[in-house]
Amino acid sequence: MEVKTEQFKEMAAKAACNETLNRTLRHAGESFRALREKGFSQLEDPEGSRRRGHEVKDRCLSRLPELLRLLEENVIEAGGVVHWARDASEARRIIMDLVKQYGVRTIVKGKSMMTEEIALNKELTRKGIEVWETDLGEFIVQLAGESPSHIIAPAIHMNREEVACLFEKKLGVDYTEDPEALTMIARRVLREKFLGADMGITGGNMAVAETGTLALFENEGNIRFATSLPRVHVALIGLEKVVGTWDDFGALLNLLPRSAAGQKMPTYLSLITGPKKAGEEDGPEAFHLILLDNGRSRILGDTVLRESLFCLRCGACLNVCPVYERAGGHSYGWVYSGPIGMLLNSALLPPGKARDLAFASTLCGACAEVCPVLIDHPKIILDIRRRLSEDPLWKGRLALEEVLPMKVYAWLSLHPGLFRSAALLARTFQTLMTSSGRWKWLPGTLARWGEKRRIPLLKKPFRTRWPGLEKAIRGGRKKH
């Protein structure tokens, strides 16, 4: 996927001014938040469950090499094939080789952020392969020629009218805004594609090492279709998706659907251990699991960024993020958006590439408050900012106007007398630049701040009021 993280500021500002998008995202956020709350309220010990989720991810990532080898062994044992991909281009090459090997012409896909990471659809289309997204949201986004703007709700940025127009234009159907009718149209179109497809490509929510089983969570049944109907099933997952045991799986199953949409269980839970066995009627003839690194092993050894690999992709942090609500998912400029997107885009792309994302946060902490595996987003964002300002690998060339004020301020802060003089200087400037309490001129960014807010005036500082105040409160104390 093309990286546009450097355009965050412009894209986010534009999105924030789009009233339709604002309304759509506000309503979607409200519903998701209510669902999540309901889901967690049914747990006996929500905090304990989240701690357990954290502990499972922490432990499994610490044993990652060992678990991945065990997973590979067991997938092979079950008749599947395992491929290791270092980066996006390797993963694309592996898939193209499989397409050739099996003589594939049509592919149906289940929702997968990993295939977004490797920009698979573009590559397949370029090579003349027909590829269909079969998750309703993904299907809409594909028809619109866009990318998903939310981890679990790819078309969250579009409202009913927009989808109706899109279907009318691209599928040649009569205009309807009825969600049920729109779903039926998509279903009719996709049903044919399922029946004609040679290969199903999906992601995966977890992989259980002890049995070599891939777990897929969904609500529409399209993944069940894509993994059982075509001759070949290819699953592409990030290295971090492996867990050791079914016990680990259970701990995360308890959290992911709840956190995503308030469900105890997803409507469909597919557990796939290898291809169709001898004597079985359903399932693909071949099962290929691609384990993709794409920067993950690099941050696995990083004590801070490592935690971003705990993410289960539930989307809860997006649904509570006030910045995401205004900026929308596309502004984040790469696969992931919202608070987790700040972390993953920063961690997986070349260092420094997603600079603006790390600063696009008020550090309000709403994300960390809902994360099912207790990722501490603000802590990690602050550490990324440190790298961007101080780490030679990350910071690139900092502008003097960014560095100098910090140095001057730090130096002044060591000299109370000078610190006071600086404030006095600022007040003198204020006297010159204001008339009857209003600013006549201010530097650009401050003036911008004041477009919608009254800019406060520097007052006679507290320090100068203290001697009188001290007398007054001492006197007051004696009287009592």
Place this chain on the structure above:
Amino acid sequence: MLSGGFQERNLMTDRKKPKRVSLFIPCLVEHFLPHVGEATARVLARAGVEVDYPEAQTCCGQMAFKAGHHRDARRTARHFMEVFEASDFVVAPSGSCVGMVRKQYPVLFREDAMGLDRAAVLGRKTYELTEFLVKVLGIIDLGATWPGRAVYHDSCQLSRGLGVREEPRVLLSGVHRLEMMELERAETCCGFGGAFSLEFPVISEKMVEDKAAAVVKSGAQFLISAEPGCLMNIGGYLEKQGEKVKAVHIAEVLANRAGESWK
């Protein structure tokens, strides 16, 4: 509302009550809202503690820290630690500045064992005003009066950062003639975020716009918060838009007594 257990747990009957408190006046209060500093001092004095003001204090270093400039922030933080070294308790009318000292100094000094020790000691004795009044002093009623309807805005740094949600509410519930109203999406950030509001002006404005709309919708006459930054942001917005709602710091409310005029 508070359960009885909460109050019992926090009434420090078994520990000796603090006698002396050092004021930690955040930069925004020092220069833009000095009357909030005055109110803080008066409230503490009324709560029966002796208040001092270490005059060598400058800044806690939060701005540099949040911009990622740890080296600069550490220099400022060392000065801050020295200034307050001798204090028994350090109290500030801001959750974000207290959070900086208590939560972030240990991050700043993670590779400096001596600095880390000093930071831990300072962190344990540094409190936000309402937290100090309720948790440390066990006070829930200061005999304050504030006639009118109001909403309370949780600052993110105070509520999520320090876990202080009930303390300001219990103090406000003890204020005479003050009627507290419900605020929609009270837990949502107002969009200030320090440098965030300068670097991402449009997003920040949209956030404060929604917050201000919720405040106006509540029918309140006053927006009370314990955070200077939020007050400047929401208050500044309300004022520029010509709204009647006035933004006040909780210290101002708690310092106000019937028949007394000190402002």
